[in-house]
Amino acid sequence: MDCKTNNSAVWRFTRRFIVLSLLYGFFSGLSAYGLLLWHPTGIVIWLLAILPAIPIAMAVLLTGRYMSEEKDDFQRAVLVQALLGGIGAILVVTTAWGILENYAHFQRLNILMIWPLYLVFVGISYGIVKARYR
Amino acid sequence: MKNRLRVLRAERDWSQADLAQRLEVSRQSVNAIETGKFDPSLPLAFKLARLFETTIEAIFSDEN
Numbered sequence: 001m002d003c004k005t006n007n008s009a010v011w012r013f014t015r016r017f018i019v020l021s022l023l024y025g026f027f028s029g030l031s032a033y034g035l036l037l038w039h040p041t042g043i044v045i046w047l048l049a050i051l052p053a054i055p056i057a058m059a060v061l062l063t064g065r066y067m068s069e070e071k072d073d074f075q076r077a078v079l080v081q082a083l084l085g086g087i088g089a090i091l092v093v094t095t096a097w098g099i100l101e102n103y104a105h106f107q108r109l110n111i112l113m114i115w116p117l118y119l120v121f122v123g124i125s126y127g128i129v130k131a132r133y134r
Numbered sequence: 135m136k137n138r139l140r141v142l143r144a145e146r147d148w149s150q151a152d153l154a155q156r157l158e159v160s161r162q163s164v165n166a167i168e169t170g171k172f173d174p175s176l177p178l179a180f181k182l183a184r185l186f187e188t189t190i191e192a193i194f195s196d197e198n
Contacts, residue, residue: 073175074163133166 085125
């Protein structure tokens with residue numbers, strides 16, 4: 001996000017997004033630790049599996065809330081384009097990697113890496129979009 | 135879309151940041167609109183017209 005603007009919606013969004021990303025890392029570790037060491041059964045397995053997905057769902061809801069709160073059309077348009085770029089990049093990369101995994105014996109891509117990878121792609125895309133408007 | 139924002143701003147000796155503050159948008163928004171890379175929404179176009187005490191047509195032109 002653009003840190004030079006006096007836009008409280010951007011700041012709120014950025015702060016909350018960072019907290020949710022940290023929560024994703026913490027919950028992923030907690031779930032892995034729980035499943036490997038506690039050997040849970042039944043519904044606990046499902047609860048531990050869903051735990052890291054909760055911050056992702058919250059991040060999507062948070063993005064929607066930001067879109068409705070953001071009064072600056074330009075900033076909103078930049079974020080939409082950056083998100084689109086991120087979605088496109090993650091779909092292209094995972095599709096190509098899937099083909100390589102299945103038919104070229106490439107190393108398996110850890111699905112848990114998709115969210116962090118998506119964020120990296122959104123970040124790159126955001127930089128490209130902002131550069132286009134300079 | 136062509137516009138006269140730079141001229142109108144210069145007449146008042148306002149920087150992009152000054153105009154952005156008056157419009158309650160980012161300086162980047164003003165720059166993108168001024169350079170014709172981003173078209174403002176209708177509410178923002180009305181806000182600009184009110185601020186410069188003119189009409190939307192006097193600021194923006196859809197001629198290429």
